[in-house]
Amino acid sequence: MASGNNVELQQYCLCLAQRAKRAAAELVRTTGAQKQAWLRRSARLLSERSVALAEANRLDLAAAAHFGLTAAQVDRLRLTPERIVDIARMLDEVALLPDPIGEVIWSSVRPNGLQVLKVRVPLGVIFFIYESRPNVTADAAALCIKSGNAVILRGGKEAAHSNMAITEILAEAAADCGLPADAVQLVETPDRAAIDYLLDMPEYVDLVIPRGGEGLIRRVAERAKMPVIKHYTGNCHVYLDRSADPDMAERLVINAKCQRMGVCNAAESLVVHSQVAASLLPRIGKALADQGVEIRGDERTRALLPFAKEATEQDYAKEYLGPVISVKVVDSLDEAIEHINRYGSKHTDAIVTQDLEAARQFAARIDSSAVMVNASTRLNDGGQFGLGAEIGISTDKFHARGPCGLTELTSYKYVCYGTGQVRE
Numbered sequence: 331m332a333s334g335n336n337v338e339l340q341q342y343c344l345c346l347a348q349r350a351k352r353a354a355a356e357l358v359r360t361t362g363a364q365k366q367a368w369l370r371r372s373a374r375l376l377s378e379r380s381v382a383l384a385e386a387n388r389l390d391l392a393a394a395a396h397f398g399l400t401a402a403q404v405d406r407l408r409l410t411p412e413r414i415v416d417i418a419r420m421l422d423e424v425a426l427l428p429d430p431i432g433e434v435i436w437s438s439v440r441p442n443g444l445q446v447l448k449v450r451v452p453l454g455v456i457f458f459i460y461e462s463r464p465n466v467t468a469d470a471a472a473l474c475i476k477s478g479n480a481v482i483l484r485g486g487k488e489a490a491h492s493n494m495a496i497t498e499i500l501a502e503a504a505a506d507c508g509l510p511a512d513a514v515q516l517v518e519t520p521d522r523a524a525i526d527y528l529l530d531m532p533e534y535v536d537l538v539i540p541r542g543g544e545g546l547i548r549r550v551a552e553r554a555k556m557p558v559i560k561h562y563t564g565n566c567h568v569y570l571d572r573s574a575d576p577d578m579a580e581r582l583v584i585n586a587k588c589q590r591m592g593v594c595n596a597a598e599s600l601v602v603h604s605q606v607a608a609s610l611l612p613r614i615g616k617a618l619a620d621q622g623v624e625i626r627g628d629e630r631t632r633a634l635l636p637f638a639k640e641a642t643e644q645d646y647a648k649e650y651l652g653p654v655i656s657v658k659v660v661d662s663l664d665e666a667i668e669h670i671n672r673y674g675s676k677h678t679d680a681i682v683t684q685d686l687e688a689a690r691q692f693a694a695r696i697d698s699s700a701v702m703v704n705a706s707t708r709l710n711d712g713g714q715f716g717l718g719a720e721i722g723i724s725t726d727k728f729h730a731r732g733p734c735g736l737t738e739l740t741s742y743k744y745v746c747y748g749t750g751q752v753r754e
Contacts, residue, residue, distance in 0.1 A: 339519065343527035346482055346515055347534035350455045353510035354480040357452065362429035364508050365476050369425035371503040373418040376468070379499060380414045386495035387464065390488060397488045399462070402592030402651060406463045407489055417468045417496075424472045424718045430736045431478045445747040450740045452478030454536035457528050458721065459484045459550060461542040464492035469719040470539075471500050471514045477739040480513045482528065482535070486542070487520040494518070525550070532556040539734070541722045559730055559738075561722040563649040564594030565675040566707040569666045569692070570610055571683035572603040578704060579682045580614050586680065586707040588621045592651045594723060595678050595710045599646060600657045601666045604630070607659045611635060618655060627657035646673040663688050667695050674698060676725045678710040699725055699732035 376383065387409035394404050436448040456479050458470045467483055474481035485493040497516040505511045517524050528535060532555040539559045540550040551558050568586050570579050586597035602611055607630065615625055615635040625631070626641040638657065645656045646669075660666045670679050680702035681692040689703045700710040700723075710733065712720025717735030724730045730738035 340527050347531045349512040350480040351534045353512040354454045356510040357478050366425045368507040369421045373421035375499045376418045386491040389491040417465050420719050427718045442751050444751050447745045455480045457482045457535045457538045459540040462486040462488040464489050467493045467496045470721050473721050477736045484517040529554045559724050560726050562725045563675040564677040565649045566597045566678040567599040567670045568597045568680045569601040571688050572605040573684040574682040595707050597707050604661050622653050624654045630659040631657040678707040680707050
């Protein structure tokens with residue numbers, strides 16, 4: 331829909347929210363088999379209509395320059411034939427995951443014979459705000475519906491045609507499989523005021539998940555009248571301990587930084603123990619430079635890498651999302667942990683070490699959603715962790731932390747079965 335006056339826009343958002351609330355109530359009665367059938371039907375339709383999806387995406391790509399998108403943002407926006415296949419595959423993979431709804435998390439039989447069950451239930455209606463990545467439209471819908479939730483999707487205006495094409499397929503498949511079509515809805519107006527209206531409807535929307543720039547997330551967190559799962563910046567670190575294997579260290583740093591630079595779990599900071607800096611930094615620094623990565627380091631880093639630029643205080647806290655990395659040389663594991671906890675964003679941090687005690691200390695004391703021991707930061711991902719798709723990586727501690735898959739989109743309630751028990 332086109333943007334209208336405030337009254338019309340508010341009414342439009344109210345209708346979206348009310349329809350989602352009704353759909354969530356209907357989803358409670360939906361069987362796991364129906365949800366599985368919807369996922370498989372959606373996957374088939376996406377594959378069959380790949381040409382139409384590519385055409386819709388072409389319209390978005392043609393307008394990318396008008397929106398001032400960077401090369402990394404255009405890459406996120408692009409729907410190649412391979413990416414469409416990946417979206418369909420993801421839907422099929424989510425279909426195979428166990429249905430979390432109705433799972434008995436814990437149970438007990440009390441001395442008076444009362445049976446107490448702690449049962450997993452949907453959250454209700456999820457309002458998901460995200461950036462210009464059309465694949466996320468299908469990811470979010472798949473996880474929300476599989477976990478029994480209705481979802482209102484608000485993608486970036488840069489991906490409007492792609493998001494609409496995907497959402498129409500998902501809604502059609504829902505109707506085909508006996509699910510409420512309104513279980514998946516897209517906010518069609520680019521007017522940002524629509525977000526504010528929906529954030530002001532806690533009687534209809536149970537949870538908000540913003541996934542995008544830090545400014546958007548802070549704004550949503552400040553305005554929302556319902557709980558928010560936040561995904562702040564990804565200033566991820568790799569720490570090379572004094573016992574780090576040189577080959578492994580180089581391989582992990584290059585993968586963490588260069589495999590895909592414009593994503594939240596790419597490494598932005600390298601921390602190196604002084605005892606191995608002279609042997610590792612020239613080697614890894616050259617490998618990074620060969621990949622076109624600019625290095626910004628402290629004095630000891632620049633002594634070993636003359637081509638490195640001086641790092642500022644801001645550099646150590648920055649999420650670059652591009653070919654820049656900060657480097658710090660430290661004298662101990664304690665100093666490395668202090669540096670990472672000070673400048674990191676509580677997203678993903680890795681240690682490369684052959685010292686088991688150092689690995690244990692790092693894992694226990696680093697305050698992040700995921701700690702990787704001898705593994706790339708790029709592996710902090712719902713699919714890589716076996717969760718299926720993810721709706722985001724939360725840097726919160728409540729209600730969910732790390733990759734948010736199916737179980738993170740649920741709550742629980744207690745169900746008690748008695749035979750007439752009363753409290754004495």
